[in-house]
Amino acid sequence: MDKTANIAVAGEGTANVKAFGAAGDGKADDTLAIRAAIVALPPRGGVLYFPPGHYLTDTIYPPSFTTLLGQAAWSYQDPGGTVISPVRETQPRLIDLNGKCGTRLTGLALQGRKLGAEMAGVFTSRGTGGEQNIVIDNCRIAEFSGCGLAMNESHVWCIRHSLFMGNRLDGIDASKSFDGWITDSMLVANGRCGLALNNSTTVTGNRIEHNGHTGISINRYYGQHLQITGNLFCSEFGPAIEFLEGNVRAISITGNTFRNSARNMAATPERDCHVRFEGTQGLVFTGNVLHILWCNNPSCGMILKGLKDSVISR
Numbered sequence: 001m002d003k004t005a006n007i008a009v010a011g012e013g014t015a016n017v018k019a020f021g022a023a024g025d026g027k028a029d030d031t032l033a034i035r036a037a038i039v040a041l042p043p044r045g046g047v048l049y050f051p052p053g054h055y056l057t058d059t060i061y062p063p064s065f066t067t068l069l070g071q072a073a074w075s076y077q078d079p080g081g082t083v084i085s086p087v088r089e090t091q092p093r094l095i096d097l098n099g100k101c102g103t104r105l106t107g108l109a110l111q112g113r114k115l116g117a118e119m120a121g122v123f124t125s126r127g128t129g130g131e132q133n134i135v136i137d138n139c140r141i142a143e144f145s146g147c148g149l150a151m152n153e154s155h156v157w158c159i160r161h162s163l164f165m166g167n168r169l170d171g172i173d174a175s176k177s178f179d180g181w182i183t184d185s186m187l188v189a190n191g192r193c194g195l196a197l198n199n200s201t202t203v204t205g206n207r208i209e210h211n212g213h214t215g216i217s218i219n220r221y222y223g224q225h226l227q228i229t230g231n232l233f234c235s236e237f238g239p240a241i242e243f244l245e246g247n248v249r250a251i252s253i254t255g256n257t258f259r260n261s262a263r264n265m266a267a268t269p270e271r272d273c274h275v276r277f278e279g280t281q282g283l284v285f286t287g288n289v290l291h292i293l294w295c296n297n298p299s300c301g302m303i304l305k306g307l308k309d310s311v312i313s314r
Contacts, residue, residue: 013046017055024053029087031058041066045102056087060095065102068095072107074140076163076186079109086115093120093150097134099127104135112144118169120150124157131156131179142166148190151177160184170196171211175219182206193217194236199224209234215261220246228253235260238271239298245279245306252284259291262298269299276303283310 015037018024022033034057037048045065052071062068070082086094094110097103110121121141126132134157141148141164148164151157154177163186164171171187174180175196186207187194194211195203198219208215208231215236216228223243233240233256240261241253258274265272274290277283290301304312 013042014049015040015046016049016051018051018053022050022053022055024051024055026054026056026083026085028056029058030055031087034060038062038066050082050084050108052081054083054085056085057094058087059091059093060084062095062097062100062103064100067104067106068108069104070107070109072109072138072140074109074163076165076188079111079140079142081109082107083109083111085111085113086119089115089119091116091119093123093146094144095122097122097124097132099125099129100134101126101129101132103132104137105139106135106137107139109140109142110144110148111140111142112167114143114145114168116145118146119144120146121148121167123150123152124154125152126155133157135160137161139163140165141171144168147171147173149173153177155179157181158183162186163188164194165189167191170194172196174198174201175217177201187211187215197226198222199226201225202227202229203231204229206231207234208232208240209236212237214238214242215240216242218243218248218251220244220248223248224250226251228256230255232256233258233261233274235263237263238265239276239303240274242271242276243278243280244276248280250282251280253286253288254284255287257289257291258301259293260295260297263295265298270303272297272299273303274298274301277307278304279306280310281308283307283312285310285312287314 022030050070073081148167171190
């Protein structure tokens with residue numbers, strides 16, 4: 001048995017998946033070992049520990065108040081340290097946090113291997129509960145056929161120091177969720193949006209680039225009370241931030257840098273811009289930098305239509 005399996009087991013509040021038979025060799029199906037380790041956790045939660053290795057597993061269902069802990073040794077280009085991947089194409093997601101609260105994902109590289117049709121890396125929903133207080137920290141979530149993180153009415157969540165890259169849909173789909181924080185993370189080369197937002201969310205200090213449709217898309221039916229501050233947007237295949245007429249209001253966008261947005265958008269003039277804001281109330285857009293660095297796009301900085309009670313300034 002791997003010597004790391006001797007690290008604390010369930011009695012001390014930590015269940016090492018290798019102590020329960022997980023191989024972590026990128027070949028064996030570790031589902032049963034991981035589920036056995038979960039069963040061994042204390043009733044009010046504990047630490048599910050994944051030593052460095054590559055674990056193939058069916059969907060993981062952590063209980064509330066549990067930390068999934070690995071060794072964060074991934075890079076921008078490659079997963080490393082603790083890598084977890086789906087074992088079969090038909091599973092809908094890799095980690096399911098439906099109805100769970102107080103759960104932490106720390107130091108994991110979730111690698112989707114592009115399996116399935118719309119498989120999510122992590123799914124979270126408050127279910128019938130209230131504030132979830134879900135935290136994703138220092139994780140790499142990449143190459144899922146759906147969204148890296150798919151949220152359905154999640155309530156209170158925090159994402160920091162993480163990379164969402166190369167997912168076929170959105171890096172993070174929070175278009176139906178609220179009361180969140182996204183800080184110091186990278187949302188890169190996702191097929192649709194880097195980040196889809198709903199309301200009451202703060203987005204600070206992130207790098208958002210090369211996403212296929214837009215960097216940040218805002219739910220036009222309930223996008224409110226958003227703070228987007230100090231981010232770098234680069235080379236999106238569409239506007240870096242876009243929202244259209246609907247129930248959108250009270251949005252603060254300050255201190256960001258936008259460069260080379262709207263790649264290949266010359267034939268779509270309504271989207272050939274750094275930012276596109278239509279039909280909102282209470283928008284503040286100040287202190288931002290709109291820049292063209294090494295290409296000729298976009299054709300204009302901003303497309304603004306139907307704004308009310310809004311401030312646009314340098």
